[in-house]
Amino acid sequence: xxxxxxxxxxxxxxxxxxxxxxxxxxxxxxxxxxxxxxxxxxxxxxxxxxxxxxxxxxxxxxxxxxxxxxxxxxxxxxxxxxxxxxxxxxxxxxxxxxxxxxxxxxxxxxxxxxxxxxxxxxxxxxxxxxxxxxxxxxxxxxx
Numbered sequence: 256x257x258x259x260x261x262x263x264x265x266x267x268x269x270x271x272x273x274x275x276x277x278x279x280x281x282x283x284x285x286x287x288x289x290x291x292x293x294x295x296x297x298x299x300x301x302x303x304x305x306x307x308x309x310x311x312x313x314x315x316x317x318x319x320x321x322x323x324x325x326x327x328x329x330x331x332x333x334x335x336x337x338x339x340x341x342x343x344x345x346x347x348x349x350x351x352x353x354x355x356x357x358x359x360x361x362x363x364x365x366x367x368x369x370x371x372x373x374x375x376x377x378x379x380x381x382x383x384x385x386x387x388x389x390x391x392x393x394x395x396x397x398x
Contacts, residue, residue: 275389
């Protein structure tokens with residue numbers, strides 16, 4: 256299995272408001288950037304969508320290390336998801352995205368690691384820039 260690192264971040268201008276996500280997929284010395292946005296969303300939705308779209312871009316089963324500054328995403332993946340599944344996502348925010356995450360994550364072996372945001376982590380800072388650019392684009396399209 257290929258070892259992939261997936262760096263991700265999300266942003267929303269207003270919460271909710273226009274939002275964007277950014278992700279970097281790294282395999283060895285190769286990198287691919289992925290970004291996108293939505294007109295009306297939340298920061299947490301964009302954080303999770305960055306991970307989903309990053310995983311969706313993988314063409315084969317991989318060993319994936321997700322690096323995120325979102326404790327919501329990291330704890331959701333590492334701690335909370337099994338309980339949410341057992342209670343059929345009752346009282347869980349963003350169940351549509353968590354179900355999408357479950358589907359795209361199935362072929363992969365995944366571990367999520369939290370990093371402090373805005374602390375100089377190079378890839379996290381780059382994902383933050385991508386996410387904010389996409390959020391700004393969404394905002395300008397609405398104006």
